[in-house]
Amino acid sequence: MNNRHTASNPSDFPSRSNPSNSSGEARRSDADIEEIARLLPPPTPRGLPHEQHLHHKERLMRRIDRDQAARTDRTDQARSFGPRPARRLLRPALLVPVTALALGAILTTGIVLTTDDDAPATAATGQHDARDMKPAAALLDQISAAAGKGDAQKVRDDQFLYTRAKVREADLTSGKAVVSPVRDVESWASQQPGPLHKLGLTRENGETLPINAQLGDTDGTPEGLDRPTYHWLSSLPTDPDKLLAHLYAKTPESDEAERDQAVFDRIGSLLGGVMPPKTAAALYRAAAKIPGVTKLPTAKDLTGRTGVAIARDDTTFGARTEWVFDPQDFTFLGSRSYLFKDTRYGKAGTLMSAQAVIDHAVVDKAGRAPAASRES
Incomplete structure (x- = not known):
């Protein structure tokens, strides 16, 4: 379990600038800051345009479907449980708008x-x-x-x-x-x-x-x-x-x-x-x-x-x-x-x-x- 440092008010945190704090407390404060930084999620990068996001999401889901179908085939062959179930296939990203990525999606000087x-x-x-x-x-x-x-x-x-x-x-x-x-x-x-x-x-x-x-x-x-x-x-x-x-x-x-x-x-x-x-x-x-x-x-x-x-x-x-x-x-x-x-x-x-x-x-x-x- 990760230990989070919680406090009801700012005085509960050791202050690096307070002369009454010992060097050990300062080091603990550094460690607390590093631990909090580690636990926080990383900054979210700027996303793709909506059409491109859907395009790559569908490509990923189709790949997952194929992998699942392949695993099911191997399981069926090994256990002889009969034919595999039909795989779920999502709408392919073909002929989508050639977006300004875009996807979707699709030229002038210099x-x-x-x-x-x-x-x-x-x-x-x-x-x-x-x-x-x-x-x-x-x-x-x-x-x-x-x-x-x-x-x-x-x-x-x-x-x-x-x-x-x-x-x-x-x-x-x-x-x-x-x-x-x-x-x-x-x-x-x-x-x-x-x-x-x-x-x-x-x-x-x-x-x-x-x-x-x-x-x-x-x-x-x-x-x-x-x-x-x-x-x-x-x-x-x-x-x-x-x-x-x-x-x-x-x-x-x-x-x-x-x-x-x-x-x-x-x-x-x-x-x-x-x-x-x-x-x-x-x-x-x-x-x-x-x-x-x-x-x-x-x-x-x-x-x-x-x-x-x-x-x-x-x-x-x-x-x-x-x-x-x-x-x-x-x-x-x-x-x-x-x-x-x-x-x-x-x-x-x-x-x-x-x-x-x-x-x-x-x-x-x-x-x-x-x-x-x-x-x-």
């Missing part, structure tokens, strides 16, 4: 890159110029107009939204960013309207896993920002001001993330899949109203496709998030996040996360890719 080839060739200083807002708003207006020309789809409740993407991300478990290889990831998101415990499927490296309800959703995850079904997206306000107000209201407050960045990341999390044209158009116009949004005339996605980009710097965490678009038809190509200054996680230019959207469609069955995707 800092030379120190990492991989998929990171941008230059990095920003993190300083915003008010003049940058007009080019960003003009570009987002063009992107919005192009998105609004698409055809609305009829998506049934029994169907799935399919997305195939190439993904790369940094693992921060060690305290430093360790960038993963590029991975092919497929997902099938259920369009059932009610709260669900099984949200769909994901496939990576030949392994198909269920997407379970979000952490904490004991009654299932309902439609919403964390499970954006086509029907839910269609219900969002199409007036940019009302939509932006709605997103600010629905994005939780956090002491660990810039408010504007959190909403920017929320919009980013909705991009890259099947979406009602009017909703897509409104989202881009709403994004233009977020402070700090800038335009990049040239950027590349994870596969090397060159486009134009909309970006925002999270100055709190020293990371920039980019949305990359085809320069001809303004199709969303992907997103990436990287450090624009040296931080505890790595040097300026270090890639935090990136994704490139390869295909998306509406399909009738989870686990089955559309023909066009199978042929590519």
Whole structure:
């Protein structure tokens, strides 16, 4: 048992400055101070942005699930108690917003890159110029107009939204960013309207896993920002001001993330899949109203496709998030996040996360890719 020094008033503690105290009492006072310091918890380090925290929490929980499943297999084989129980699998952190870490999550002058080839060739200083807002708003207006020309789809409740993407991300478990290889990831998101415990499927490296309800959703995850079904997206306000107000209201407050960045990341999390044209158009116009949004005339996605980009710097965490678009038809190509200054996680230019959207469609069955995707 640890002994804590307690006292009802300050006179109960030996004073090092009191000449009546002996040297032994002074040494005991030093020992008391050291003991109290040892018992106190260490200072809490500044946390990760909310999306990144969830990302790494889910990675950890999935690793725990795999370890538990492996131990159960060994126990079953040794004791012959029959088949092991199904393992609990949490929603994977794929296609999350390339956040300004972010995760989530995902480039402009002066800092030379120190990492991989998929990171941008230059990095920003993190300083915003008010003049940058007009080019960003003009570009987002063009992107919005192009998105609004698409055809609305009829998506049934029994169907799935399919997305195939190439993904790369940094693992921060060690305290430093360790960038993963590029991975092919497929997902099938259920369009059932009610709260669900099984949200769909994901496939990576030949392994198909269920997407379970979000952490904490004991009654299932309902439609919403964390499970954006086509029907839910269609219900969002199409007036940019009302939509932006709605997103600010629905994005939780956090002491660990810039408010504007959190909403920017929320919009980013909705991009890259099947979406009602009017909703897509409104989202881009709403994004233009977020402070700090800038335009990049040239950027590349994870596969090397060159486009134009909309970006925002999270100055709190020293990371920039980019949305990359085809320069001809303004199709969303992907997103990436990287450090624009040296931080505890790595040097300026270090890639935090990136994704490139390869295909998306509406399909009738989870686990089955559309023909066009199978042929590519």
